[in-house]
Amino acid sequence: MATATGITIAPTARVSRGLWHDAFRRLMRNRPAIVGMVFIAIFVIGAILAPYIAPYGPTVGSLANNLQGPSPAHLMGTDLQGYDEFSRVLYGARISLTVGVIAVMFGLIGGTTVGAIAGGAGGLVDGFLMRVIDVLLAVPGILLAIGIVAWLGHGEIQIMLAVGISYSPMFARLLRGSLLALRESDYVTAARSMGASPVRILLRHMLPNALTPLIVQATLAAATAIIDVAGLGFLGLGPGDPRVAEWGEMLTDSSRFLQSAPYLILFPGAAIVISAVGFNLLGDGLREALDPRLKR
Amino acid sequence: MLRFIVRRVLVALPVLLGLSIILFLFLRLLPGGGPAEAILGQHATPQLVAQVTAAEGLDRPLYVQYVDYISRLLRGDFGASFIDGREVAGTFLVKFPATVELTIGALIFAVGLGIPLGRLAARHPNSWIDGIVTVISLFGISIPVFVLGYTLAFVFGVELHWLPTFGQLDPRLPIDPVTHFAIIDAILAGNWYIIDAVAHLILPSIALGTIPLAVFTRITRASVIEVSNEDYVRTARAKGLTDRRVNDRHIMRNAWLPVTTVIGLETGALLAGAVLTETVFSWNGVGSWVVSSIQNHDYIVVQSLILIFATIFLTVNLIVDVGYAFLNPRIRYS
Numbered sequence: 001m002a003t004a005t006g007i008t009i010a011p012t013a014r015v016s017r018g019l020w021h022d023a024f025r026r027l028m029r030n031r032p033a034i035v036g037m038v039f040i041a042i043f044v045i046g047a048i049l050a051p052y053i054a055p056y057g058p059t060v061g062s063l064a065n066n067l068q069g070p071s072p073a074h075l076m077g078t079d080l081q082g083y084d085e086f087s088r089v090l091y092g093a094r095i096s097l098t099v100g101v102i103a104v105m106f107g108l109i110g111g112t113t114v115g116a117i118a119g120g121a122g123g124l125v126d127g128f129l130m131r132v133i134d135v136l137l138a139v140p141g142i143l144l145a146i147g148i149v150a151w152l153g154h155g156e157i158q159i160m161l162a163v164g165i166s167y168s169p170m171f172a173r174l175l176r177g178s179l180l181a182l183r184e185s186d187y188v189t190a191a192r193s194m195g196a197s198p199v200r201i202l203l204r205h206m207l208p209n210a211l212t213p214l215i216v217q218a219t220l221a222a223a224t225a226i227i228d229v230a231g232l233g234f235l236g237l238g239p240g241d242p243r244v245a246e247w248g249e250m251l252t253d254s255s256r257f258l259q260s261a262p263y264l265i266l267f268p269g270a271a272i273v274i275s276a277v278g279f280n281l282l283g284d285g286l287r288e289a290l291d292p293r294l295k296r
Numbered sequence: 297m298l299r300f301i302v303r304r305v306l307v308a309l310p311v312l313l314g315l316s317i318i319l320f321l322f323l324r325l326l327p328g329g330g331p332a333e334a335i336l337g338q339h340a341t342p343q344l345v346a347q348v349t350a351a352e353g354l355d356r357p358l359y360v361q362y363v364d365y366i367s368r369l370l371r372g373d374f375g376a377s378f379i380d381g382r383e384v385a386g387t388f389l390v391k392f393p394a395t396v397e398l399t400i401g402a403l404i405f406a407v408g409l410g411i412p413l414g415r416l417a418a419r420h421p422n423s424w425i426d427g428i429v430t431v432i433s434l435f436g437i438s439i440p441v442f443v444l445g446y447t448l449a450f451v452f453g454v455e456l457h458w459l460p461t462f463g464q465l466d467p468r469l470p471i472d473p474v475t476h477f478a479i480i481d482a483i484l485a486g487n488w489y490i491i492d493a494v495a496h497l498i499l500p501s502i503a504l505g506t507i508p509l510a511v512f513t514r515i516t517r518a519s520v521i522e523v524s525n526e527d528y529v530r531t532a533r534a535k536g537l538t539d540r541r542v543n544d545r546h547i548m549r550n551a552w553l554p555v556t557t558v559i560g561l562e563t564g565a566l567l568a569g570a571v572l573t574e575t576v577f578s579w580n581g582v583g584s585w586v587v588s589s590i591q592n593h594d595y596i597v598v599q600s601l602i603l604i605f606a607t608i609f610l611t612v613n614l615i616v617d618v619g620y621a622f623l624n625p626r627i628r629y630s
Binding site: 273 | 326434454567572586
């Protein structure tokens with residue numbers, strides 16, 4: 001065979017260099033995931049560089065110049081106040097992406113804490129926490145976030161909390177499920193028989209092995225969080241600050257001009273869809289990369 | 297089977313009780329003063345606050361108020377709006393049919409298109425057909441209801457003038473609201489007014505049904521592919537059964553199981569999605585009522601509607617679980 005001539009043999013070149021390294025390599029070979037990352041990168045770069053790229057500020061313009069169609073001076077036209085739509089979509093990326101991503105992080109932190117306590121402790125604690133989760137899950141979909149915002153009031157922090165709380169049951173259940181399965185695994189029994197403390201078993205042995213479904217779910221949740229945050233903004237429950245551009249609120253303002261200025265729906269709408277597609281593609285890619293047994 | 301149903305109901309009851317406690321506290325613990333201040337808004341005079349506090353018994357101990365609240369709920373008394381003074385239960389019965397109509401419309405669209413698409417993709421896995429179906433379902437889960445709603449309204453309403461984009465019925469038609477189901481009322485009024493009612497329903501149903509469409513497509517595709525690899529399917533083919541018989545009898549009967557569960561779960565999500573859809577299409581249902589109540593700080597209505605939505609959601613889940621146990625006897629004995 002080829003060994004005699006010294007040509008590299010394929011299997012030896014593919015030596016495993018650890019779970020994360022392997023997963024990263026698989027992710028980089030997944031074309032849809034790359035497309036997703038490019039979509040996300042476009043908006044992240046746009047958000048960071050908004051003051052340098054955007055031709056105008058988010059609230060620069062005059063009423064005399066309002067509702068202009070797309071033109072070289074205003075690539076995406078101007079809105080009701082005469083603000084440049086392109087600049088507002090760029091600045092809007094700052095609010096919409098950060099609020100969406102931080103909301104998921106809130107949900108992840110809250111959910112995994114509850115899930116770890118429930119799955120780690122078991123028994124009565126588990127029973128009680130799961131009933132609390134059931135109560136939260138009984139309020140369907142975005143309605144829970146809407147109710148919490150109605151209670152907490154307007155503002156970016158309030159939206160992050162509301163969406164975060166409404167996502168936490170999902171993460172709690174996911175982690176608890178994995179932990180309950182892992183409790184019965186041989187290496188946890190081995191660690192316990194060697195005298196490791198319950199906390200050490202939970203943090204060192206169980207959590208790292210329960211991590212991958214959480215990462216995948218959090219990435220997919222970022223897509224729905226961006227949509228939900230925009231939905232709250234659309235319903236008039238957004239940051240409520242006219243100086244701030246937010247994609248959902250931009251759509252509420254322009255819905256009255258569907259006939260005369262449809263581009264005001266098109267551009268912020270496309271921004272939401274493209275960023276959500278990005279996170280969905282990345283999430284699906286991560287799922288395949290982190291779980292090599294899963295083949296489509 | 298009866299024991300199974302009873303057990304499932306007993307599981308749902310404490311959840312509703314817990315939610316009622318949270319919602320009860322929701323009104324009492326609102327930031328910015330007591331419940332009377334929250335109800336009356338920030339410009340309330342002290343006299344008015346005292347008046348409302350006394351009238352609603354808000355000065356009594358919390359547990360007394362809670363018992364009172366629960367016993368009123370059990371009698372079907374959900375309180376009255378502080379904006380127009382109308383009973384929540386009465387207004388709900390008028391508005392709920394519109395939401396049911398919208399939800400059923402969306403479900404018909406999503407199931408009617410999603411399951412055939414999923415089967416089609418599963419029959420040709422990794423082909424260009426599968427690719428197109430995958431892209432459609434990716435956009436389906438990535439597009440917000442209101443963006444899709446306005447896009448549909450622009451294309452089919454504003455540009456093409458094919459379909460109405462506003463309300464449930466043409467207000468110029470002489471249709472009496474008898475049942476508050478626009479389609480049934482239109483049938484009762486005769487003169488083929490049903491065409492108008494159905495036309496009004498199409499765009500909102502597509503907007504609301506697109507996310508479930510994507511979900512149903514994905515789950516059907518995955519389920520059919522999984523069942524197709526089972527030994528008994530290979531046996532059926534080896535026996536020389538026709539392709540159609542294998543698909544209908546051996547694959548689909550088993551592939552339906554996960555699909556029905558997801559259809560049930562998504563029905564609850566549709567109720568929540570109706571909040572956004574109804575706002576886009578000026579649909580006079582419970583969803584747009586939730587939004588206007590929150591904007592008006594009408595907390596009694598918000599509190600009651602969330603509880604009602606949760607009850608409906610849990611009931612739908614219960615029906616799905618029972619239906620699932622009916623379809624799949626293995627569940628009943630576990």
